[in-house]
Amino acid sequence: MMYVNLFWVWGHPEVYILVMPAYGIYSEVSATFSSKPLFGYRSMVGATLAICVLSYTVWLHHFFTMGASASVNAFFGITSMIIGVPTGVKIFNWLFTMYGGRVRITVPVLWTIGFMVTFVFGGLTGVLLALPPVDWQVHNSLFLVAHFHHVIIPGVLFGVMAGYNYWFPKAFGFRLEERWGIASFWCWFIGFHLAFMPLYVVGLMGMTRRMQHYDVLSWQPWLWVAEAGAVIVLGGILCQIVQLVVSIRHREQLRDTTGDPWNGRTLEWSTASPPPAWNFAVPPRVGELDAFWAKKQRVRAKQEQPVSRREYQPIEVPRNNPTGFVTAFFAVITGFALIWHIWWMAGVGLLGAAATLLTYMFHPDEEVEISAEQVALFDRTHPVEVSL
Amino acid sequence: MSIAVGTDDVYERELVNASEAGPAPKRIVVGYGFWIFLLSDIVMFSALFASYAVLAKASAGGPTGAQLFSQQNAAMETAFLLLSSYSCGLMTLAANSRRYFRTFLGAAVTFLLGAAFLTLELREFHSMIALGATAQRSAFLSAFFTLVGCHGLHVTIGLIWLVLMMVQLAMWGFRPVVERRMLCFALFWHALDIIWVMIFTVVYLMGVLR
Amino acid sequence: MTETRLDVAPGERPRIPASEHVTSSGVLVYTIGLLVALVLTITSFWVANTSALWAPGVPAGLAVLAIAQMGVHLVFFLHITSGPDNTNNILALAFGVLIVFLVLGGSLVIMANLDQNMMAHTHLSNSDHAGGLTHDSSVNALIRRYRDASKA
Numbered sequence: 003m004m005y006v007n008l009f010w011v012w013g014h015p016e017v018y019i020l021v022m023p024a025y026g027i028y029s030e031v032s033a034t035f036s037s038k039p040l041f042g043y044r045s046m047v048g049a050t051l052a053i054c055v056l057s058y059t060v061w062l063h064h065f066f067t068m069g070a071s072a073s074v075n076a077f078f079g080i081t082s083m084i085i086g087v088p089t090g091v092k093i094f095n096w097l098f099t100m101y102g103g104r105v106r107i108t109v110p111v112l113w114t115i116g117f118m119v120t121f122v123f124g125g126l127t128g129v130l131l132a133l134p135p136v137d138w139q140v141h142n143s144l145f146l147v148a149h150f151h152h153v154i155i156p157g158v159l160f161g162v163m164a165g166y167n168y169w170f171p172k173a174f175g176f177r178l179e180e181r182w183g184i185a186s187f188w189c190w191f192i193g194f195h196l197a198f199m200p201l202y203v204v205g206l207m208g209m210t211r212r213m214q215h216y217d218v219l220s221w222q223p224w225l226w227v228a229e230a231g232a233v234i235v236l237g238g239i240l241c242q243i244v245q246l247v248v249s250i251r252h253r254e255q256l257r258d259t260t261g262d263p264w265n266g267r268t269l270e271w272s273t274a275s276p277p278p279a280w281n282f283a284v285p286p287r288v289g290e291l292d293a294f295w296a297k298k299q300r301v302r303a304k305q306e307q308p309v310s311r312r313e314y315q316p317i318e319v320p321r322n323n324p325t326g327f328v329t330a331f332f333a334v335i336t337g338f339a340l341i342w343h344i345w346w347m348a349g350v351g352l353l354g355a356a357a358t359l360l361t362y363m364f365h366p367d368e369e370v371e372i373s374a375e376q377v378a379l380f381d382r383t384h385p386v387e388v389s390l
Numbered sequence: 391m392s393i394a395v396g397t398d399d400v401y402e403r404e405l406v407n408a409s410e411a412g413p414a415p416k417r418i419v420v421g422y423g424f425w426i427f428l429l430s431d432i433v434m435f436s437a438l439f440a441s442y443a444v445l446a447k448a449s450a451g452g453p454t455g456a457q458l459f460s461q462q463n464a465a466m467e468t469a470f471l472l473l474s475s476y477s478c479g480l481m482t483l484a485a486n487s488r489r490y491f492r493t494f495l496g497a498a499v500t501f502l503l504g505a506a507f508l509t510l511e512l513r514e515f516h517s518m519i520a521l522g523a524t525a526q527r528s529a530f531l532s533a534f535f536t537l538v539g540c541h542g543l544h545v546t547i548g549l550i551w552l553v554l555m556m557v558q559l560a561m562w563g564f565r566p567v568v569e570r571r572m573l574c575f576a577l578f579w580h581a582l583d584i585i586w587v588m589i590f591t592v593v594y595l596m597g598v599l600r
Numbered sequence: 601m602t603e604t605r606l607d608v609a610p611g612e613r614p615r616i617p618a619s620e621h622v623t624s625s626g627v628l629v630y631t632i633g634l635l636v637a638l639v640l641t642i643t644s645f646w647v648a649n650t651s652a653l654w655a656p657g658v659p660a661g662l663a664v665l666a667i668a669q670m671g672v673h674l675v676f677f678l679h680i681t682s683g684p685d686n687t688n689n690i691l692a693l694a695f696g697v698l699i700v701f702l703v704l705g706g707s708l709v710i711m712a713n714l715d716q717n718m719m720a721h722t723h724l725s726n727s728d729h730a731g732g733l734t735h736d737s738s739v740n741a742l743i744r745r746y747r748d749a750s751k752a
Contacts, residue, residue, distance in 0.1 A: 004444050007710055008437050011703055058702050062710060069718040070710060285412060363554065368567055421609025425689060429696035436700040440707035465645055472637055479630035479677055482611075486626070577611040580677040584670050587641075591666040595648040596659055 003068060010061040018057040020154070022050065024161025025092055028117060031110045031164050032096045034266050036103025039292055042095040049088035049095075056085045066137045075134040082132035086125055093118060108264070109183035113164035116191045117156045124152025127202070145205025148198050155194055163187070163242075171263045175275045176253040182245035189238030196231025200224035261386040267295035274384040280317040283377045314374040314381070321370045325362040329355050417570055424574040428581045431544075435585055438540060439592065442533040446597065450528035455597030458523055460514070464594035467510050468586065471545075474503035475583040482576045488564050497556050500579070504549050511542050534593065541589055544582055551575055610689040611678050633676025640669045 033040040040046065062070065062078035096118060105111065127149040131137050140146055163186075171177045204224045209216065249256055262271040269286060270277075272294045290296055336351030338344075413419070446455065481496025515535070518524075525535040555575055558568050644665045647658060674680045680689055 003714055004441055004707070004711060007707055008440065008703075011437070011706065055698070058699060061706075068714065070713050071717050074710060074713045360554075364558070366562070417612075418609040421611055422688060422692070425610035426692055429692055432696055433699050433703065436703045437707075440704050443704070443708055444711045461645065461649070468641055472634065472641065475673070475677055476630055476634040479633075480627065483626040483630070573609065573611055577678065580611070580673055583677075584673045587666050587669045587673070591644060591662050595644060595662055599648060599658060 006065055010064040014061040015057045021157045024158050027161045027165040028096055028114050031114050031168055032099045034264055035106045035111045036100045038103035041098035045091055046095055049091040052088040060085055066134045067141045079132050079134050083129055086129050110164040110168040112187045113160045117160040120156035142211050143205040144201040144209045147211050148201035151198050171258040172275050176256040179245050179249045182241050186238045186241035189234050189241055193231045193234030193238055197228050200227045267292040269294050278380050279319050280372055283381050284312055314378045316374045317372045318369045328358045420570045421573055424577055438537040442537045445529040445533040448529040452527045453523045458518055459594050459597050463514055464590050467507050468590050470503045470507040471583050471586050474500045475580055478576055478579045485572050501552055508545055548579055608685045629676055633672055637669055637672045640665050
């Protein structure tokens with residue numbers, strides 16, 4: 003039980019580590035495509051901080067049934083219910099960001115709306131599970147499985163998809179094809195609901211998780227529906243693969259020439275797509291949130307020339323090197339070997355990691371300097387509509 | 391958004407807009423990043439401490455802490471590590487004033503004291519294993535060897551790092567990158583002593599109480 | 601151009617203006633730290649071995665002394681002080697301490713609670729088993745109770 007306890011001390015914060023970046027993506031996407039600033043910035047920050055701290059106070063809810071007394075279970079049940087509040091604050095903020103804005107229904111926005119509609123219900127089932135008496139009935143049943151998929155898939159996966167579609171043009175210089183994106187979203191959305199909603203029912207009927215086979219016929223229709231949902235999700239994944247292939251093939255038509263394909267609000271959209279290694283030729287002056295948006299309003303209001311004469315300085319950037327990647331490779335070998343007590347392999351992994359780190363450590367130059375001329379040349383050949 | 395730098399007349403009073411100040415100097419960024427890594431390492435140790443605390447009485451009929459631990463040994467180990475922290479501090483001061491000989495001297499003393507600590511610890515482990523008090527004997531011993539052994543591993547890695555730093559210092563002199571790395575080493579070494587304080591209190595002193 | 605330092609790296613001393621510089625102030629700080637730490641350490645060893653103190657209070661006393669020693673290390677060796685340029689370092693440390701407290705304290709409370717709850721039927725103490733085994737009879741008792749309750 004000490005192992006279980008320590009595992010979940012890590013394991014619960016982990017799921018918040020998974021979802022917090024996705025929350026950030028939703029904040030960016032909802033603000034950009036509503037042409038409105040993010041609603042309630044300060045409460046968003048406060049909610050994030052609250053989640054950071056509270057996520058370390060709930061872990062026992064993963065083992066309510068393992069013999070702790072009622073008072074201990076009650077404490078963690080209460081904290082598990084409290085932790086729903088900051089997320090609720092965030093959902094309201096995203097809703098109010100979109101409310102009253104001119105919402106452009108692009109693929110990232112579809113994923114965001116899909117998230118908002120689905121995640122709330124998944125979170126609610128989490129609040130149900132936070133009650134120890136309820137959890138005792140459904141612990142390790144498919145009800146639980148349905149709950150955590152109901153939060154992770156809309157929360158994390160939809161966020162990743164939204165971010166993928168949103169930032170792809172910035173990273174690679176051309177947009178992803180829209181229609182296949184829409185198709186992939188609907189397949190995922192419909193498929194997800196078909197695949198997981200029956201699991202709540204079947205969980206309440208007594209089906210446990212990790213079953214190799216079952217012999218309760220009344221579960222079967224529900225599981226067939228779930229299977230259909232899984233197939234539709236597979237269709238969604240295939241649509242995403244097709245989307246990527248088609249986008250690469252049609253990349254010239256989908257090319258992002260301005261660096262700002264979405265009429266964005268934040269600084270990354272003021273760079274070329276893809277941006278140079280140094281990001282900004284001159285450090286941007288930032289006086290407010292949504293600095294790029296503010297600058298665009300000023301430029302359009304005054305009909306200014308976007309780029310005045312600039313003084314380019316040489317810029318120091320880190321030297322490209324594979325140290326992290328290679329060290330991680332050796333770390334994987336070491337970890338694998340330690341688990342299976344293959345001592346010689348563990349030695350190889352450790353030595354390899356040490357050699358890699360030593361090579362990096364004794365390389366004389368950590369950075370590379372990009373000359374001012376190179377920076378100026380890039381700026382001249384990649385004009386952007388409005389730059390800071 | 392402005393930040394007042396300096397809070398009394400002795401500092402130059404400068405109101406600097408946070409965005410105009412630009413990124414923090416590398417030394418600060420590197421130091422802060424390493425500090426966050428150290429805190430994560432301390433969290434890992436806290437998990438090992440929690441395991442030890444829970445299992446400290448689970449000696450499965452085998453040797454207990456009171457039977458195995460020598461307070462004299464623990465006192466000497468503590469003295470060595472504390473003094474090595476001190477010599478590391480002196481080494482840092484010498485590095486700040488760019489004095490080569492004193493830096494090498496501080497490093498050598500730190501290394502010797504750290505090696506002495508490790509020698510004592512390894513001898514203790516050896517004598518315990520010779521008595522049959524191996525990590526496989528009981529949960530208490532597993533937890534003990536994991537916790538104290540992990541700390542010893544960190545000390546070993548620190549000593550190797552120290553040697554490498556002196557090699558770099560000899561090769562490159564007080565380059566900014568060398569200075570930053572020495573700052574990180576000093577942070578690491580002091581943090582190890584902090585963890586040792588917890589170890590000798592919880593494992594050795596509390597272990598022999600009953 | 602004066603370098604405006606808004607922050608201090610952890611492990612570095614906050615800037616002391618030139619007028620307040622003492623030539624050996626650096627060595628003094630470390631030496632004071634060493635001496636205080638030594639005193640606290642020796643006190644710890646004395647506390648653990650003396651019979652002059654009320655026995656149940658000894659672990660608490662040791663814990664307090666350990667925390668004091670860690671504080672001495674933080675302040676004198678790592679220079680984590682409460683100046684305006686040290687705020688980031690203090691915040692990171694505070695968060696780290698919070699997590700350590702939650703992990704340590706939480707684990708101890710939970711494991712003690714589990715131990716008490718699950719071992720009550722058999723009166724076997726931990727030291728007779730290789731730690732933390734749930735005795736068969738207590739698990740069976742729980743299963744029996746659950747089955748009876750769901751039949752009702």
